[in-house]
Amino acid sequence: MLLVDDLLLKPFVSMLDILHAMVLEEIHDVSAIRDNIKENQLLYELGERARPEYEQRKLELETRLEVAEQVHEKLIGGNIEVQ
């Protein structure tokens, strides 16, 4: 439905642009990354994840979150174009 809605609302946007945006949304899912950050913290606090592993994962996730937030902002602003 999202695809059809988008095509109806933005008839001049190409199918490729829409698919590209959907893939980016999927890859850079901000709320999923935030959930992963919380899970990492919880497993560390429960002693199931050692500190080095926790720290490394935290850094990775925070970097991914930063990128995802930037992508999300650009998607909202319509500033991402298919190269």
Next chain:
Amino acid sequence: MSDNPNLYVYGITEQTDIELTVDGVGDGSTLRTVEYRSLAALVTDIDTTDPDRSDEAVAAHDSVLQSVIERDEVETVVPMGFGMAFKNARTLKGVMRGARRALRKALNDVEGCVELGIKLVDPADGGTDPDELRERLESDLDPLSAGQTDDDLFSDRLVANRSYLVEQDKRDAFDDAIDAIDSDYEDVLVKYTGPWAPYNFVDIRIGAEASH
């Protein structure tokens, strides 16, 4: 800190004689109250009306509230969300005047209570019955609490994530019930936290627009 500092608000209580040394938001170090009628805002000085929402700042906000509710003479605290800062006491009192009814209602709703949190985490190899665990929580903990919320299950391994509003005089019984669950389900990881100010049971953000 400047000569005319702004005020950062952590929560609202009814006790007026509070003065504590704390590690507050934005380097605020002395927690005191600003009163309007029977309401008292818990504040520290701060240089800005728009504090940065860093992990450290949010932790400082929580930590200050926790140090207040651990004091015997403080019966009830209505917590504010992070970031409530005001230009001066006069502005804050004006906002308290406007929100007086909502604040009084919130104080009544959580009177004498604290918030306790429990997370039950499935072991890495699985094997627990989530429905059975949730039923156990409901049957053992719900009767000991004045309210419950089901919070975000942010991990596939998180079987339950609940917050409970518990009267101070029922905390021992609540602790015992948690211990019993913990020992009956040895494989399940139990994270029991609190006491917290009752964030999940009041929803008040005062004067965000008026703070600048």
